[in-house]
Amino acid sequence: MEKIRTAIGLMSGTSMDGIDVALLRTDGADMVGRGPARGFAYDPAFRRRLQAALESAKAITRRDDRPGDLAALERELTLRHAEAVSAFLSENGLAAGDIDVVGFHGQTVLHRPDQRLTVQIGDGALLSRQTGIAVVYDMRANDMAHGGQGAPLIPVYHAALARNLAAVCAFPVVFVNIGGISNLTYVGPDGEIAAFDSGPGNTLIDQWVEVQAGIPFDQGGMIASEGRVLAALAARYLDHPFFAAPERRSLDRNDFSPPTGPDASLEDGARTLAHVTAAAILKSAGHLPQMPKTYIVCGGGRLNRVIMGDLEELAAAQGAQVMPAEAVDLNGDSMEAEAWAYLAVRSLDGLPLTFPGTTGVGTAITGGVLAVPD
CATH class of the missing domain: 3.30.420.40 (ATPase, nucleotide binding domain)
Incomplete structure (x- = not known):
């Protein structure tokens, strides 16, 4: 039996309207205990910056490229996610020590599966330092490296x-x-x-x-x-x-x-x-x-x-x-954030995140990068 962990999932989707936060207790397999969830809206000015980033991102040719304002935006996006985690924990009477892992999606600014190129801005190491919690991030890349489309992961x-x-x-x-x-x-x-x-x-x-x-x-x-x-x-x-x-x-x-x-x-x-x-x-x-x-x-x-x-x-x-x-009896607003928590737990245990029938990857494969607090 896999270990049951308490995880937080963070999702900022293609609508770019804010950050969804959800708590899950799960073994990354059959046991799924859904907890509280909340959305944190982006202010209009930040949303416009994210929209502008889609244009800057068109110049990306390697996954670590950050042309224009993207590097500064990545840092600000990460700090906003850290603030959302802090507020969520406080509202629910929780501390960082109560959470085993955070699943961090980041913000997709470029997705070109035909070129094996996907970019989600978001600094997992910085988020881990800011929250004091282990973070699993960059969960699409390994699928692409093995011939998959990098999506969908849920x-x-x-x-x-x-x-x-x-x-x-x-x-x-x-x-x-x-x-x-x-x-x-x-x-x-x-x-x-x-x-x-x-x-x-x-x-x-x-x-x-x-x-x-x-x-x-x-x-x-x-x-x-x-x-x-x-x-x-x-x-x-x-x-x-x-x-x-x-x-x-x-x-x-x-x-x-x-x-x-x-x-x-x-x-x-x-x-x-x-x-x-x-x-x-x-x-x-x-x-x-x-x-x-x-x-x-x-x-x-x-x-x-x-x-x-x-x-x-x-x-x-x-x-x-x-x-x-x-x-x-499911939550249609928080399901993606819940999924990112679930995927983070699976990543910790080396379980597959993607499959031939979901992303077209050659074989079921795990993924994600783990960052731990300094």
């Missing part, structure tokens, strides 16, 4: 959760994470795992409403609910070669571009992109071993009622049901 955690859902869900079950990019984790009746990115999630909608209306996202789908689906614009995205390609690959935020002003009104653009998000999930699900019976939705996109409405309608046409994570 499926092994989804599979652990699914083992407790047999009484309430029809299998196959698919976990759908709608963040900036959407991804799917398939768990078959026999425990088979398959996973891949399914297409744009919130990122196109966020970019569209920010440029057109100066707001960071379409809260609850309010803007989209006033628009209509523009078939030609939707087809422009859904006819992308990504969806038909036999080989699944992980996506970078820049693989799909938002519409331009002449393409649509604010409302019609938001409505069309919400439809694209939902339709892309069902289109990509056609590459799974079997069509799902249940979709469990997590991530910020589950709060957009237009996306969820379209997803429910499209899935129902295939005999499947859609439910938010909360319907099966």
Whole structure:
């Protein structure tokens, strides 16, 4: 039996809206005890710096390159994560000594799987010094070094959760994470795992409403609910070669571009992109071993009622049901952060983080770099 550890997971996703923190007690295998979780929002100025960093990162050719402002930004991002950990511990009556390990994702600024290049800024050694806790970070690189796509990493955690859902869900079950990019984790009746990115999630909608209306996202789908689906614009995205390609690959935020002003009104653009998000999930699900019976939705996109409405309608046409994570007593906001805690524990024990059916790596492989306090 593996040792049970108390871990904190930290996630800053492609939406770049803040840091999710979650506590987990786990053996990195079947035992998963979910604890408190909280999100810490970035202020608008820092979010703009992160967005600008995506442009600077395009000049990166080696994983340790930090052109422009990236080195300073990496330090500030790390310190903000340290502050989030400190606040989280204080709020929950915990001390650094109560935590065995922190799983630190950092912020992805470049992901080019075809070039075996992925960059998540975040200084694990600095975070360990600041928090006084061991930190596992840089968990994607070893997968890429062994021929994988470097993403998605969360499926092994989804599979652990699914083992407790047999009484309430029809299998196959698919976990759908709608963040900036959407991804799917398939768990078959026999425990088979398959996973891949399914297409744009919130990122196109966020970019569209920010440029057109100066707001960071379409809260609850309010803007989209006033628009209509523009078939030609939707087809422009859904006819992308990504969806038909036999080989699944992980996506970078820049693989799909938002519409331009002449393409649509604010409302019609938001409505069309919400439809694209939902339709892309069902289109990509056609590459799974079997069509799902249940979709469990997590991530910020589950709060957009237009996306969820379209997803429910499209899935129902295939005999499947859609439910938010909360319907099966899971936390749709903190699941990725929980997963990073789970992965950190697996890394400490040398257990695989990625598998041929998730990232395309040649064989199941572990990963991560361990930093300990000085």
